Amino acid sequence: MEFELSEEQRLLAASLRRLLADRYGFEQRKTYARTPEGWSRAVWHDFGDLGLLALPFAEEDGGLGGGPVETMVVAEALGEALTLEPWFATVVLGGGFLRHGGSSDLRRALVPGIASGNVLLAVAHAEPAATADPGDVATVARREGSRWLLDGRKTLVLHGDVADHIVVTARVSGAGGDRNGLAAFLVRSTTSGLTRRPLRTNDGRRAVEIVLDDVAVADDCVLGEPGEAFPLIERVVQEAIAALAAEAVGVMTLAHRLTVDYLKTRRQFGRPIGSFQVLQHRATDMLIAIEEARSMAIYAAMSLDEPDAAERRRALAAVKALIGRRGRFVAETAVQLHGGIGLTMDYAVGHCMARLLAIDALFGNAAHHLARLADDGGLIRVA
Amino acid sequence: MDLRLTADERRFRDEVRVFIDANLDPATRARMETGRLPTKDQWVAWHRTLAGRGWSVPDWPKEHGGPGWDPIRRYLFREALQAAPAPQPQQFGTQMVGPVLMAFGTAEQQRRFLPRIVTLEDWWCQGFSEPEAGSDLASLRTTARLDGDVWIVTGQKTWTTLAHWADWMFALVRTDPKAAKPQQGIGFLLIDMRSPGITVRPILTIDGEHEVNEVFLDEVRVPAENMVGDPRRGWDCAKFLLSHERAGQARVGIAKERIRRLKRIAGETRSARGRLIDDPSFRDRLAAIEVEVKALEITCLRVVAAEAKRTGDPAPDPASSLLKIRGSEILQAIATLTLEAAGEGALAAPEDEPDRSGNETSSVPDWAAMSAPLWMNWRKFSIYGGTNEIQRNIMAKAFLGL
Numbered sequence: 001m002e003f004e005l006s007e008e009q010r011l012l013a014a015s016l017r018r019l020l021a022d023r024y025g026f027e028q029r030k031t032y033a034r035t036p037e038g039w040s041r042a043v044w045h046d047f048g049d050l051g052l053l054a055l056p057f058a059e060e061d062g063g064l065g066g067g068p069v070e071t072m073v074v075a076e077a078l079g080e081a082l083t084l085e086p087w088f089a090t091v092v093l094g095g096g097f098l099r100h101g102g103s104s105d106l107r108r109a110l111v112p113g114i115a116s117g118n119v120l121l122a123v124a125h126a127e128p129a130a131t132a133d134p135g136d137v138a139t140v141a142r143r144e145g146s147r148w149l150l151d152g153r154k155t156l157v158l159h160g161d162v163a164d165h166i167v168v169t170a171r172v173s174g175a176g177g178d179r180n181g182l183a184a185f186l187v188r189s190t191t192s193g194l195t196r197r198p199l200r201t202n203d204g205r206r207a208v209e210i211v212l213d214d215v216a217v218a219d220d221c222v223l224g225e226p227g228e229a230f231p232l233i234e235r236v237v238q239e240a241i242a243a244l245a246a247e248a249v250g251v252m253t254l255a256h257r258l259t260v261d262y263l264k265t266r267r268q269f270g271r272p273i274g275s276f277q278v279l280q281h282r283a284t285d286m287l288i289a290i291e292e293a294r295s296m297a298i299y300a301a302m303s304l305d306e307p308d309a310a311e312r313r314r315a316l317a318a319v320k321a322l323i324g325r326r327g328r329f330v331a332e333t334a335v336q337l338h339g340g341i342g343l344t345m346d347y348a349v350g351h352c353m354a355r356l357l358a359i360d361a362l363f364g365n366a367a368h369h370l371a372r373l374a375d376d377g378g379l380i381r382v383a
Numbered sequence: 384m385d386l387r388l389t390a391d392e393r394r395f396r397d398e399v400r401v402f403i404d405a406n407l408d409p410a411t412r413a414r415m416e417t418g419r420l421p422t423k424d425q426w427v428a429w430h431r432t433l434a435g436r437g438w439s440v441p442d443w444p445k446e447h448g449g450p451g452w453d454p455i456r457r458y459l460f461r462e463a464l465q466a467a468p469a470p471q472p473q474q475f476g477t478q479m480v481g482p483v484l485m486a487f488g489t490a491e492q493q494r495r496f497l498p499r500i501v502t503l504e505d506w507w508c509q510g511f512s513e514p515e516a517g518s519d520l521a522s523l524r525t526t527a528r529l530d531g532d533v534w535i536v537t538g539q540k541t542w543t544t545l546a547h548w549a550d551w552m553f554a555l556v557r558t559d560p561k562a563a564k565p566q567q568g569i570g571f572l573l574i575d576m577r578s579p580g581i582t583v584r585p586i587l588t589i590d591g592e593h594e595v596n597e598v599f600l601d602e603v604r605v606p607a608e609n610m611v612g613d614p615r616r617g618w619d620c621a622k623f624l625l626s627h628e629r630a631g632q633a634r635v636g637i638a639k640e641r642i643r644r645l646k647r648i649a650g651e652t653r654s655a656r657g658r659l660i661d662d663p664s665f666r667d668r669l670a671a672i673e674v675e676v677k678a679l680e681i682t683c684l685r686v687v688a689a690e691a692k693r694t695g696d697p698a699p700d701p702a703s704s705l706l707k708i709r710g711s712e713i714l715q716a717i718a719t720l721t722l723e724a725a726g727e728g729a730l731a732a733p734e735d736e737p738d739r740s741g742n743e744t745s746s747v748p749d750w751a752a753m754s755a756p757l758w759m760n761w762r763k764f765s766i767y768g769g770t771n772e773i774q775r776n777i778m779a780k781a782f783l784g785l
Contacts, residue, residue: 001389002384004692009384260783260785280785283783287783288778291705294682299677318673374663374669379674379676381643
């Protein structure tokens with residue numbers, strides 16, 4: 001058993017935190033948020049220079065061969081600065097499909113561009129009428145000659161407005177939540193038949209909705225085995241949950257730090273409000289929630305290596321359930337202890353709340369994952 | 384970073400499990416499974432079985448008869464006992480007065496008392512709380528006046544757990560009423576429970592249990608050699624003792640054992656929606672608790688692993704407050720779910736016990752009849768050893784600087 005980071009992992013965290021301290025103060029963030037894309041290309045290239053964008057890819061593909069713990073370290077730091085850049089969409093989601101489902105030709109063609117910050121990815125998986133089950137896909141892929149044609153509607157495609165390539169999940173057979181018959185394709189975002197409509201998210205990020213109307217994809221852009229892509233999709237969703245969990249820890253940490261600072265400086269009734277026991281206890285409860293969330297982020301990273309698919313599924317469901325609940329609790333409490341200022345656009349705490357709600361909503365909220373975990377018999381086995 | 388146990392640690396855990404299965408009296412295990420305290424005889428017998436294997440004082444170093452385990456093995460050992468379920472080594476001796484004697488006691492006190500803790504020749508109880516000194520423990524009033532080579536002790540202790548089984552009490556007594564601060568002028572004194580002037584009176588709790596007592600001390604004569612450390616610095620011993628136990632506060636093994644049991648029960652219990660285990664509302668709430676148990680378990684392991692890396696004397700760690708708060712809340716949530724599973728059966732009192740009059744026989748299953756007494760009894764987890772509110776005060780001061 002070992003909970004400490006390696007020397008390399010500590011260095012990675014330290015250099016990223018230095019960069020963010022320099023480039024990502026809350027006032028700087030406001031200027032990034034006001035741009036049409038809603039984030040900073042300059043910071044993105046700094047991320048590239050630091051190796052963040054190459055991190056999880058294999059070395060032979062042009063990556064750095066990082067694992068779940070490296071991703072955890074990065075996600076937490078990015079969360080603590082409330083970063084807006086499309087790291088999650090490009091590296092975790094798109095990169096996940098590429099790493100686990102892309103042919104070596106495809107990986108070698110794309111990873112160097114991703115690593116340098118010149119290629120952006122997005123994933124079109126969620127659909128307007130779907131549940132958060134990874135297999136709930138209605139978009140259809142049908143074979144026509146030597147190519148695939150995609151038809152359907154996708155929503156909440158994070159950073160799909162700027163993506164050069166979009167991973168589209170679809171089904172070649174079956175219907176609804178059927179785990180058989182799924183497939184994934186890498187599609188150029190400018191392909192004819194693919195229409196994007198901008199979609200703003202409640203945490204101030206950009207996304208798109210997509211209509212696919214006979215979008216043609218060649219065989220060399222198929223990710224995984226057509227008809228057998230459920231494990232691929234599930235794997236990427238699980239890695240996404242692990243990254244979101246770590247990001248949530250970062251966001252919660254920021255919300256808590258701002259809150260404790262506020263309790264020490266805000267004066268009412270002639271003294272700092274942090275001298276009131278009822279507020280001290282609520283700040284303590286936030287701390288407990290964050291430590292629980294941190295434990296679950298670690299559990300998530302460790303569970304990605306779990307070979308038993310059923311056990312891995314239960315573990316990640318448990319993680320997402322706890323992260324969603326504790327994230328909401330920390331957000332509510334941070335805002336409550338700040339009073340009205342916590343609800344303003346001008347102040348960071350409200351943005352923490354918005355991001356924590358978004359993290360809960362993504363890839364199945366706490367209620368969804370609790371129900372799934374319960375249906376799978378829970379974490380503790382009777383026998 | 385790696386959550387997995389090493390091969391050595393897995394072997395160790397298996398060895399402990401095998402030992403428990405081979406040596407734990409089935410009657411003791413069955414009684415523990417119902418949620419009742421073991422009888423004194425069962426507890427003593429099991430403690431001595433562990434002593435025979437060299438495991439009755441898991442936290443102690445080898446020089447005092449302990450196994451010299453690292454914090455991870457200590458944690459695994461406790462969890463295996465909780466999972467069985469088996470009684471823990473009697474904690475007032477092994478986890479409280481024993482470590483205090485090792486840190487503050489004289490060589491003679493160590494020679495005299497420690498071996499008898501290893502084999503549970505002496506049952507210890509804790510004389511800390513008083514009617515007017517609960518959360519504000521330092522306001523305690525029981526006095527000890529030195530008369531030659533004897534301390535004369537007068538006062539009242541309360542909430543004294545299992546004092547009616549105890550041979551000895553370690554007590555906080557006021558040796559210097561004129562000290563500048565309440566924490567000063569307190570001594571840590573070892574008192575023979577057979578001394579003239581001691582009266583133990585039971586406090587029956589609302590669950591019908593006799594677990595705690597009032598202890599009256601009237602001019603009790605205690606040899607001066609029974610004072611531990613400086614007679615004015617006993618507060619140091621108390622602080623050391625209260626922060627000594629860390630990961631054990633979380634009781635993760637008990638939570639897991641109770642959840643396993645509740646799942647078995649729910650498979651055989653009918654609800655308004657069919658089998659209780661198939662009732663979505665019940666299942667979701669149980670799953671939510673399981674998630675919290677996992678978060679607590681990993682947090683516990685983080686604390687244990689950090690402790691294993693620390694060198695020198697373990698300093699008080701405010702993380703123990705976190706573990707105690709969440710551990711108690713989770714056990715209480717499990718007790719609530721069990722109570723609800725029992726439905727109307729929760730109304731029936733359990734069957735008779737030597738210490739408790741209930742029903743001679745009853746058609747209500749024991750788990751259901753016990754669900755209300757246990758629910759009531761487990762409210763104690765957020766009260767004793769420093770209430771959860773006091774734990775939050777400690778954390779706010781230590782971690783938040785508030």
